[in-house]
Amino acid sequence: MPKLLFNKVFCFAVIALVICLGVSLAAADDVDDGFGPARSVESRYFTIYYSPQLDPLVLVQQLGINAAERILAGEQKPPALGNGYSLAEALDTLFLRVCDILDMQLYSYRGNIKICVDQAQLAGIYRKIFDKDLGDAKSFYIYSFNTVYVAASSFRQGIVGHEIGHAIINHYFVVQPSIKVQEVLAGYVEYQLRRQAAN
Numbered sequence: 568m569p570k571l572l573f574n575k576v577f578c579f580a581v582i583a584l585v586i587c588l589g590v591s592l593a594a595a596d597d598v599d600d601g602f603g604p605a606r607s608v609e610s611r612y613f614t615i616y617y618s619p620q621l622d623p624l625v626l627v628q629q630l631g632i633n634a635a636e637r638i639l640a641g642e643q644k645p646p647a648l649g650n651g652y653s654l655a656e657a658l659d660t661l662f663l664r665v666c667d668i669l670d671m672q673l674y675s676y677r678g679n680i681k682i683c684v685d686q687a688q689l690a691g692i693y694r695k696i697f698d699k700d701l702g703d704a705k706s707f708y709i710y711s712f713n714t715v716y717v718a719a720s721s722f723r724q725g726i727v728g729h730e731i732g733h734a735i736i737n738h739y740f741v742v743q744p745s746i747k748v749q750e751v752l753a754g755y756v757e758y759q760l761r762r763q764a765a766n
């Protein structure tokens with residue numbers, strides 16, 4: 568790639584290293600994450616849990632998946648809801664976009680996305696699992712839970728796509744790349760999604 572673009576990507580990856588935690592941390596499968604009561608919806612690639620106080624239609628709007636992105640991701644079907652895409656459809660589209668950006672196709676992938684009501688709930692879950700402060704991180708992915716955690720206020724294409732990128736990278740490679748390489752790749756996904764959203 569051109570040097571200028573690489574520099575931009577690299578810078579973004581460094582920022583991502585600061586804001587994205589948890590990918591390298593091990594957590595036992597049987598640990599309760601303390602998410603609490605949740606609504607859930609099944610999509611093709613995810614089981615999506617969200618706090619009962621949250622409105623899924625607002626979450627979809629925040630994600631900002633449009634018809635052009637659906638088509639780019641190979642989805643030709645009209646929205647299931649008359650007035651727009653469902654949360655399940657929007658996240659499946661984002662998954663396919665991230666696969667495309669990484670050029671890693673995972674046809675049989677399934678994972679979880681948990682959307683917290685606020686940053687405090689997200690930090691509480693991180694504290695419960697790792698007994699550490701979350702700091703400024705807006706989201707994290709835990710490989711052993713195969714779960715993306717994100718606060719509703721951070722439920723945006725770039726941030727969620729970054730974490731879905733971690734999930735795809737972790738499931739694509741038999742031998743895991745180094746944490747730095749994983750972060751560069753996830754940062755590249757975030758950069759591309761933000762760049763396309765800005766156009």
Ligand SMILES: [Zn+2]
Nearest residue numbers: 583587750753
């Ligand atoms: Zn990351």
